[in-house]
Amino acid sequence: MHTFWLASYPKSGNTWFRIFLSNLLYPEHAPVDPNHLPISNLIASARGPFEEILGFHSSLLTREESARLRPALDQIIARDWQDEICVRKAHDAYTLLPNGQPLLGEPPHFSALYILRDPWDVAVSAANHWGISIAETVDRMCCPGQNETKDLNATEQLPQQLLSWSEHVLSWANSPLDLCLIRYEDMYTDALPTFRKAVDFLQLPYDENSIEKAFRASEFKNLQKLETEAGFIESPRAGVKFFRKGIIGEGLELLATEQIEKLQEELEVVNQAIFNIGIN
Amino acid sequence: MNHQLYYCGFKIDSNVVFPELSQFESKNSGLGNIKIRIGKVNVPDRHKLLEGPNWAIGHEKSYWWLDGVLKTKITAEAITVDADHQAPAALVRALILEAPMTIAMQYHSAFCLRVSAVSQGSFVKAFRFLPGGGSSTAAAWQVCFRNNHTVSSDTLLTITLDSENTPIAWPQGSGLLLWPKSRSLLKLNHCPMLEVRSELPVRRVFLPSKNNPSKLGRIEVAASYRKLHQRTQGDLDLVTARQPFKFVALRTAGRLWIDPIGKSKEHFLWCLSIAKTVELRKATYADLYPTGNFSAELKKESHQKVQKKSPS
Numbered sequence: 001m002h003t004f005w006l007a008s009y010p011k012s013g014n015t016w017f018r019i020f021l022s023n024l025l026y027p028e029h030a031p032v033d034p035n036h037l038p039i040s041n042l043i044a045s046a047r048g049p050f051e052e053i054l055g056f057h058s059s060l061l062t063r064e065e066s067a068r069l070r071p072a073l074d075q076i077i078a079r080d081w082q083d084e085i086c087v088r089k090a091h092d093a094y095t096l097l098p099n100g101q102p103l104l105g106e107p108p109h110f111s112a113l114y115i116l117r118d119p120w121d122v123a124v125s126a127a128n129h130w131g132i133s134i135a136e137t138v139d140r141m142c143c144p145g146q147n148e149t150k151d152l153n154a155t156e157q158l159p160q161q162l163l164s165w166s167e168h169v170l171s172w173a174n175s176p177l178d179l180c181l182i183r184y185e186d187m188y189t190d191a192l193p194t195f196r197k198a199v200d201f202l203q204l205p206y207d208e209n210s211i212e213k214a215f216r217a218s219e220f221k222n223l224q225k226l227e228t229e230a231g232f233i234e235s236p237r238a239g240v241k242f243f244r245k246g247i248i249g250e251g252l253e254l255l256a257t258e259q260i261e262k263l264q265e266e267l268e269v270v271n272q273a274i275f276n277i278g279i280n
Numbered sequence: 281m282n283h284q285l286y287y288c289g290f291k292i293d294s295n296v297v298f299p300e301l302s303q304f305e306s307k308n309s310g311l312g313n314i315k316i317r318i319g320k321v322n323v324p325d326r327h328k329l330l331e332g333p334n335w336a337i338g339h340e341k342s343y344w345w346l347d348g349v350l351k352t353k354i355t356a357e358a359i360t361v362d363a364d365h366q367a368p369a370a371l372v373r374a375l376i377l378e379a380p381m382t383i384a385m386q387y388h389s390a391f392c393l394r395v396s397a398v399s400q401g402s403f404v405k406a407f408r409f410l411p412g413g414g415s416s417t418a419a420a421w422q423v424c425f426r427n428n429h430t431v432s433s434d435t436l437l438t439i440t441l442d443s444e445n446t447p448i449a450w451p452q453g454s455g456l457l458l459w460p461k462s463r464s465l466l467k468l469n470h471c472p473m474l475e476v477r478s479e480l481p482v483r484r485v486f487l488p489s490k491n492n493p494s495k496l497g498r499i500e501v502a503a504s505y506r507k508l509h510q511r512t513q514g515d516l517d518l519v520t521a522r523q524p525f526k527f528v529a530l531r532t533a534g535r536l537w538i539d540p541i542g543k544s545k546e547h548f549l550w551c552l553s554i555a556k557t558v559e560l561r562k563a564t565y566a567d568l569y570p571t572g573n574f575s576a577e578l579k580k581e582s583h584q585k586v587q588k589k590s591p592s
Contacts, residue, residue, distance in 0.1 A: 050411075055378065055533075056378035060371060060378075
C-alpha cells in the first residue's frame with residue numbers, strides 16, 4: 001500500500017490533523033476519542049514494530065544502525081497495512097542514510113503531507129512539551145544539524161534527526177516525494193479549503209459537507225475538554241497538557257524580541273525556498 | 281572448549297563464551313538443550329521459507345541475520361553463528377540471546393512474553409510497558425526497594441504450562457538492560473554490570489536473581505513509567521476490553537514466526553491458559569513505586585516547570 005507521511009516539526013498540528021482524519025474516515029465514531037483513534041497511531045520512529053518485526057531489543061543498536069533498518073521496516077509495514085489508507089506520522093527530517101538511501105522512502109511508494117506552523121508558536125508549545133525553557137527551545141530550533149539528544153535514557157521512540165526548524169521544512173520540501181504543504185495557521189483561519197486541499201492530496205473521496213463535519217468534530221476546545229476529563233496518551237508528563245492552547249501568535253507575545261528575530265530569519269529562509277521551489 | 285550455561289529454562293552448550301550468563305547459578309534446565317556453535321552460514325533459497333526483512337522461517341530450520349553483524353542458522357537442536365569479524369562481540373552475543381534463541385525455543389514449543397519480570401517469593405509478576413517505556417527500570421526498582429524480590433527476566437520471560445495448565449515462568453538469567461538515568465536513580469552504579477557495546481551507555485546490570493521456575497501470577501501494563509496514571513492506547517485497551525488472550529498473543533516474543541514454525545496450535549493453547557489464570561492489570565505508581573527517593577524523583581520529573589520566557 002502507498003504510504004503518506006504526515007510530516008511536521010513536533011508541535012505543529014500533526015495530532016490535530018490525525019484526529020480530523022479519524023473523524024472524516026469514521027463519521028460514525030465522531031467526535032472520536034483522541035485516546036482511542038480508529039486510525040493507526042503508528043509514528044515512523046516507533047520502537048514497537050521495530051522490535052516485533054526484526055526480533056530484538058532496539059536498545060542494542062546505535063542511532064545510525066537503527067536508522068539503517070527503518071526503510072526495510074517501513075516497506076513491511078506498508079505491505080501488511082490493514083486500514084483503508086496508510087497515513088503515518090513522522091517528525092524526522094527527510095534525510096539520507098550513509099548509503100544514499102532516503103530514511104523515509106522514495107516515490108512512487110511514499111508521498112508526504114507537510115504541516116508548517118509559525119516557528120514562534122512551535123517554540124512555546126515545544127518548550128512545554130519537552131520540559132525545557134523557551135530560550136533552549138529556540139536555540140535548538142535554530143541550531144543547524146540539531147539532533148534530539150536522548151542518549152542517557154531509552155524512550156518509546158527511536159532517536160529522530162530533526163535538524164534545525166528551517167532545515168526540517170526544507171528537507172521535506174526538497175525531497176523527491178510528491179508533497180503537499182499546508183499551514184497550521186490556515187487550518188484555523190481558512191479551515192475548509194485547507195482541509196479540502198489535504199483530503200484531495202490523500203485521494204480521499206469526501207465532499208465539503210463531510211469535511212466540515214469532521215472539522216467541527218475536531219475543534220480544539222473539544223480536544224482540550226476531552227484531555228481535561230480523561231487525559232491524553234501523548235501528553236509528555238503528568239500535569240502537562242498536550243492540547244495546550246493551539247492559538248495563533250502566542251509566541252509573538254511570549255518570546256523575547258531577539259528570539260523572534262532568530263526565528264523570523266528561519267521563516268524567511270523557508271518562505272523564500274518554498275517560493276523558489278514552487279510549492280503551493 | 282564448550283561452556284554449560286542456563287538461559288530461559290534451557291541448558292546451553294556453547295563454544296561461544298557468554299559472560300552475560302556466567303553470573304546465573306540456576307541448574308534448572310527442564311525445558312531442553314540447545315547448542316550454540318560458530319560456523320559458516322549461507323542463507324539459502326528462501327522461497328520455501330517465510331521471509332521477513334532479516335529472517336526466513338521454516339518448519340525445521342530458520343535463518344536470522346543482521347547485515348554487517350551476524351548470520352545464524354537455527355534448528356531445535358542448535359544455533360550456528362556466523363559473525364562478521366568486525367562486529368562487536370558483545371552485540372553478537374546479545375543478539376544470539378534474543379531472536380535466534382526465541383526461534384530455537386519455539387521449535388521446542390516454548391514461548392516467551394516480551395516483558396520484564398521479578399519474582400516475589402512463590403510467584404512471578406511481569407511488567408509490560410511500551411518498548412523504551414521503562415519496564416526494566418520498574419523491575420529493578422522492585423528488587424532494590426522491596427523485600428524478597430529478585431530478578432526473573434528482562435527481555436524474554438519463558439512460560440510453560442504444568443500438568444494443571446498453570447503458567448510457570450522460567451528465569452532468563454542475563455541481567456537487566458539499564459540506561460544511565462535508571463542506574464543513577466536506583467544508585468546501581470557500583471553493581472556488577474557488563475557493557476553491551478562500547479558505543480552505547482546501556483549496561484547489563486546484575487541484581488539478585490531468581491534461579492528456579494515459579495508460577496506466573498500477574499502482568500502489569502502501562503504505556504510507560506512516566507504515564508502510569510494515564511489512560512493509554514494499545515495494552516490498556518486490551519485490559520479494559522477484557523481481552524487478556526489478545527494481550528498474551530500480541531506480546532509473545534517472535535509471534536510472527538510461530539505459524540511458519542508450525543506451532544500455532546500449541547501457541548493458541550498457551551495463550552488461552554495464561555489468559556485464564558494470570559491477572560492482567562493496569563500498573564499504578566502505588567504498585568510500583570510506593571516509597572523511596574525514586575518515587576520522588578519520578579514525580580519531580582513529571583512536574584518540571586517550563587520557563588515561559590527567557591530572562592533576556
